[in-house]
Amino acid sequence: MEIADSTLRILIGKPGLDGHDRGAKYVAHILRDAGFEVIYTGIRRTPEQIVESAIQEDVAAIGLSLLSGAHIELFGRVLGLLREREASDIVVFGGGIIPPEDVPRLEQMGVRAVFTPGTPARAIVQTIQGLLTPRPLVQ
Amino acid sequence: MTGPIHTLVSAARAGGPASVRAAARLMSLVSDDPGRLVELLQAVGGPGSPEALEGRPRLLLGVTGPPGSGKSTLTDAIVREVRRRRPDTRVGVVAVDPSSPFTGGAVLGDRVRMMRHATDPLVFVRSLASRGHLGGLTPGVKGVVRVMGLIGCDLVVLETVGVGQNEIEVAETADLVTIVLAPGQGDSVQLLKAGLLEIGNLFVVNKADRPDAARLHGQLLAMLERQDRLPGEIRLAAPDGCHGAAPAAGPRAEVRRRIFLANALENRGVPEIVDALDGLLDVHGADWQARRVHGWADEVRCAVLNEARRRLSTRLSTDATLVRYVEEALEGARTLTEVVDTLLGSAAPDLAHPSAVSNAASRGTATPSRRPRTKRSAGGTRAASKTPDERPQSPRSE
Numbered sequence: 001m002e003i004a005d006s007t008l009r010i011l012i013g014k015p016g017l018d019g020h021d022r023g024a025k026y027v028a029h030i031l032r033d034a035g036f037e038v039i040y041t042g043i044r045r046t047p048e049q050i051v052e053s054a055i056q057e058d059v060a061a062i063g064l065s066l067l068s069g070a071h072i073e074l075f076g077r078v079l080g081l082l083r084e085r086e087a088s089d090i091v092v093f094g095g096g097i098i099p100p101e102d103v104p105r106l107e108q109m110g111v112r113a114v115f116t117p118g119t120p121a122r123a124i125v126q127t128i129q130g131l132l133t134p135r136p137l138v139q
Numbered sequence: 140m141t142g143p144i145h146t147l148v149s150a151a152r153a154g155g156p157a158s159v160r161a162a163a164r165l166m167s168l169v170s171d172d173p174g175r176l177v178e179l180l181q182a183v184g185g186p187g188s189p190e191a192l193e194g195r196p197r198l199l200l201g202v203t204g205p206p207g208s209g210k211s212t213l214t215d216a217i218v219r220e221v222r223r224r225r226p227d228t229r230v231g232v233v234a235v236d237p238s239s240p241f242t243g244g245a246v247l248g249d250r251v252r253m254m255r256h257a258t259d260p261l262v263f264v265r266s267l268a269s270r271g272h273l274g275g276l277t278p279g280v281k282g283v284v285r286v287m288g289l290i291g292c293d294l295v296v297l298e299t300v301g302v303g304q305n306e307i308e309v310a311e312t313a314d315l316v317t318i319v320l321a322p323g324q325g326d327s328v329q330l331l332k333a334g335l336l337e338i339g340n341l342f343v344v345n346k347a348d349r350p351d352a353a354r355l356h357g358q359l360l361a362m363l364e365r366q367d368r369l370p371g372e373i374r375l376a377a378p379d380g381c382h383g384a385a386p387a388a389g390p391r392a393e394v395r396r397r398i399f400l401a402n403a404l405e406n407r408g409v410p411e412i413v414d415a416l417d418g419l420l421d422v423h424g425a426d427w428q429a430r431r432v433h434g435w436a437d438e439v440r441c442a443v444l445n446e447a448r449r450r451l452s453t454r455l456s457t458d459a460t461l462v463r464y465v466e467e468a469l470e471g472a473r474t475l476t477e478v479v480d481t482l483l484g485s486a487a488p489d490l491a492h493p494s495a496v497s498n499a500a501s502r503g504t505a506t507p508s509r510r511p512r513t514k515r516s517a518g519g520t521r522a523a524s525k526t527p528d529e530r531p532q533s534p535r536s537e
Binding site for chain 1: 156157159160163164166167170171238239242243244245246247248250251254257258263264265266268270
């Protein structure tokens with residue numbers, strides 16, 4: 001089997017205290033079916049755990065799912081830690097119960113896409129595919 | 140010689156937070172293209188380098204067993220126990236989960252059980268997808284383990300995909316194999332069967348709080364009484380084409396097999412397992428490291444044979460004479476030996492890389508005295524075992 005490009009890996013995690021992981025697991029599943037390798041990290045993770053895991057797993061993107069309302073704080077913390085670790089090339093996207101008025105602010109902070117309930121699977125996959133470019137296998 | 144691998148190896152060696160990223164990137168490079176393992180070994184220094192003398196990791200522990208038996212939870216508990224006992228020890232985990240045969244995608248979920256270690260700077264967890272490989276591991280795994288050694292991991296736990304009865308590859312790769320079983324997965328006939336259960340050194344009956352755990356424990360004891368030690372070196376029916384030259388690493392036949400009752404989730408039975416690992420490491424650690432270093436030479440051999448095969452294959456399908464010989468062989472007008480000798484005789488002198496030509500010439504492959512010598516130069520392949528008497532039997536008309 002020839003692989004021309006690196007396989008794209010995405011970490012899916014739930015920062016914060018809510019335990020509603022149905023959306024995160026759904027997104028993990030549709031990304032799997034779109035050919036991504038998804039590292040699923042489970043519920044109630046700290047931003048530190050998520051960022052450190054993302055670096056060790058060498059992912060191209062982090063997907064954060066949050067339903068507790070603390071998205072501005074926690075997404076911001078993940079983005080800040082990525083900057084500290086000089087890993088801002090890792091794309092951050094998110095989803096969950098996010099009020100529409102918060103979306104522009106999240107985007108301004110550096111969240112590249114926000115998927116709220118009802119977003120079709122195909123739209124999620126297409127958006128993420130558009131955000132990520134496979135690394136060519138250097139010789 | 141410099142390149143991305145060399146740059147990353149230097150960065151990974153340097154230590155500190157940035158080295159984690161470099162190590163992670165190296166792991167991606169060797170997972171995406173396992174053929175670069177040799178390049179990695181060269182950059183790290185290979186046998187004889189300081190790292191090789193340090194021999195890290197000291198223990199490469201395989202953990203295998205059926206899906207849901209508790210491999211990841213046990214791995215997590217072992218890592219916690221080792222970190223508790225030896226606070227300065229760096230530990231690595233390589234966890235493999237299956238790739239989709241349809242899309243190539245995967246959900247890698249082993250890390251979920253190990254998140255307590257996520258912010259421990261001395262624990263490095265890497266999830267890998269099987270990427271179409273069926274033996275329980277994935278082709279990039281050796282390179283990832285090597286990078287774990289490079290960054291100083293003393294223990295590396297290698298967790299396979301959830302396995303059934305036949306995925307025994309981990310026995311070739313790891314120093315020691317732990318098989319995790321849970322009650323309720325079949326009767327005693329399952330324990331009679333060959334395959335997976337033959338390769339275990341340590342058996343862990345996990346979820347030992349379940350009522351039928353004692354029965355499984357008893358059945359395993361009976362199984363081990365029938366066969367106290369492992370039968371010997373591992374024999375795979377279809378080696379991947381490059382382990383013929385040197386004996387493959389095998390299960391650790393010298394280790395007496397043991398059974399543990401455990402409840403990994405509650406850390407019960409885990410200190411006893413780590414005691415056993417420490418004891419075995421004291422006795423066998425040096426042998427295991429030597430075996431692994433020996434295995435790196437196998438990787439180089441393997442890469443050489445793969446490349447030689449690739450070049451020969453190109454020659455076989457493009458050279459007009461050889462194309463004709465193949466057709467004639469199909470019609471029965473020519474023996475396979477004739478075709479082989481013609482291929483080797485025509486290909487060996489001029490297919491060597493320019494940098495290697497002088498080397499090849501000094502061994503005489505460039506001389507017109509064709510077949511016998513080139514045949515021998517393919518030492519290690521099956522052709523080398525042929526008797527010299529066979530050679531004159533292949534007259535050629537060119």
